[in-house]
Amino acid sequence: MRKELLALIALVLLASFALYPRPQNSFKVSTTTSLYDTGLLDVLAKAFEEKYGAKPEFLVVGSGQALRLAKDGAVCLTLVHAPSLEKQYSEYLTDHIIFAYNYFVIVGPKEDPAGVKDARNATEAFRKIYEAGEAGKALFVSRGDMSGTHVKELSLWKLAGLDPKGRPWYKETGSGMAKTLIIANNMKAYTLSDVSTFLKLKRDGKLPNLEILYSGSEELINIYSGYRVKGCEDPNAKEFLRFLNSTEGQKIIASYGKEEFGRPLFYPAEGKLEWLREVWRELAR
Amino acid sequence: MIELVLRSLWISGTATLLATAWSLPLVFIIIKKNLRSLVTFFEGLVGVPTVLVGLLLYDLLCPRCPLGSLGLLYTPQAIVLGEAVLVTPLLVATLHTTLKRAYEEFGELVLTFGGSEWRALLVALKESWEEALGSVAMAFSRAVGELGVALIVGGNIAGYTRTMSTAIALYTQMGEFEKATQLGAILAALSVGVSFAVKVALKR
Structure with a gap:
């Protein structure tokens, strides 16, 4: 009896291995964590699925890995925010769109020992942090994972003419944004x-020690791009890229987060495309 | 939630079964031919990083890779294959210890009575049935708890290839440590539960 039961279980498992249903009408999208973790992509995907009956499946990784998956042809679309990295992968990508932007923020302890609040621009803020770090008064936590945010951070150090790598006050976590923020906190x-x-973690009470100390200047702009991978001709995937920049898609992006956070998390690219393309080209250099 | 648990059970259960299906004959051959160094080799691989297994499998399954045309990347089947490979060293090493002892105790008796070597091995397996299933439960525990394979060749796609361990990683990444801890506790309980279920089923 026991043996028959075991054999039956084995048979059912093996049969299901062969027969496990595949999702129909779906396409793969590699995406940076910030778009997914905030919940924006799920809302966009739901609206798209209702209208077109096709479903994007998201692989949620850092921008570096997202682009690598695109290069390998493992996904059909990729949504990223690292212009200089994107350029390195341009031979594998096509149909570039810019669909959203917002600003990076420099956050830190309320007491602000480095005096970042009084900085005139982002590079000066970084210089102040460097000096306070060398003086043993401040710490800086870096993503250190080749994500879009990490690439941005490295470019800011470069603009400031400083190299913090290996300094005792400069800690690389090698993990995602939320984990890095909690470590910084x-x-x-x-x-x-x-x-x-x-904003999401702050609202959830996970970051009692941290405040936004500097934000808003153009050097801190964060541009979200979408690409189709060369060789992927899935009509639904092409439609999803168009949908992101459609009036409906842009409306969702513009209003997402307003109710929950009192301010939008992303700005739509609509109406500012020329300016954004110019800034993007600048950042990609 | 229930769906997540069932999918994890199914994926890791099938992987364990698959691994057992090829490990058992392998152990038989190892005992028969006395291939000691092969056992040492597998013993050394018991703790191989799960991410390494995931990456190696990715290098086989990605669309522009040798087995890309199978279309297995980002399917539950890909996780099953990867986890089966992952737990094989553990299964071979522990099954070998168990079966070897039983073979020396009972199998050689069968031989002296004129039974074939295969017959002797089967008797050894029958006599050490309980310990052998313990090895299988251990392999299941390693499979259900691993992260690297499921993340890399599964892709953590919601409702399709998301398993308990990748969901835990995602919640952690999102800063939702409480949810991640809850899921982790369920995963651990499940793993222990399966281990006990195997033993209880045998006692009856």
Whole structure:
């Protein structure tokens, strides 16, 4: 009896291995964590699915990995925010769109030992953090994972003419934005964050020690791009890219987060495309 | 939630079964031919990083890779294959210890009575049935708890290839440590539960 039961279980498992249903009418999209973790992509996907009956499946990774998956042809679309990295992968990508933007924020302890609040621009803020770090008064936590935010952070250090790598006050976590923010909160350290992840965690009470200390200047702009991978001709995937920049898609992006956070998490690209393309080209250099 | 648990059970259960299906004959051959160094080799691989197994499998299954045309990348089947490979060293190493002892105790008796070597191995398996299933339960525990394979060749796609361990990783990444901890506790309880279920089923 026992043997028959075991054999039956084995048979059912093996049969289901062969027969497990595949999702129909779906396409793969690799995406940066900030778009997904804030919940924006799920809302966009739901609206798209209702209208077109096709479903995007998201692979949620950092921008570096998202682009690598695109290069390998493992996904059909990729949504990223790292212009200089995107350029390195341009031979594998096509149909570039810019669909949203917002601003990175420099966050840190309320006491602000480096005086970032009084900085005139972002590079000066970074210089102040560097000096306070060298003086043993401040810590900085870096993503260190080749994500869009990390790439941005590195470019800001470069603009400031400084190299913090290997300094004792400069900690690379090698993890996602939320984890990095929580580490920064626990260490009372400075870090660079996308505004959406910070606001979400702040609202949930996870970051009692951290405040936005500097934001809003054009150097801190964060541009979200979408691409189709060369060789993928899935009509639904093409339609999804168009949908992101359609009036309906842009409306969802513009209003997402207003109710929950009192301010939008992302700005739609509509009406500002020329300016954004110019800034993007600047950042990609 | 229930769906997540069932999918994890199914994926890791099938993987364990698959791994058992090829590990058992392998152990038989190892005992028969006395291939000691092969056992040492597998013992050394018991703790192989799950991410490494995931990446190696990815390099086989990605669309522009040798087995890309199978279309297995980002399917539950890909996770099943990867986890089966992952737990094989553990299964081979522990099954070998168990079966070898039983073979020396009972199998050689069968041989002296004129039974074939295969017959002797089967008797050894029958006599050490309970310990052998313990090995299988251990393999299941390793499979259901692993993260690297499921993330890399499964892709953590909601409602399709998301497992308990990848959901835990996602919640952690999102800063939802409480949800991640809850799921983790359920996963651990499930793993222990399966281990006990195997033992209880045998006692009856």
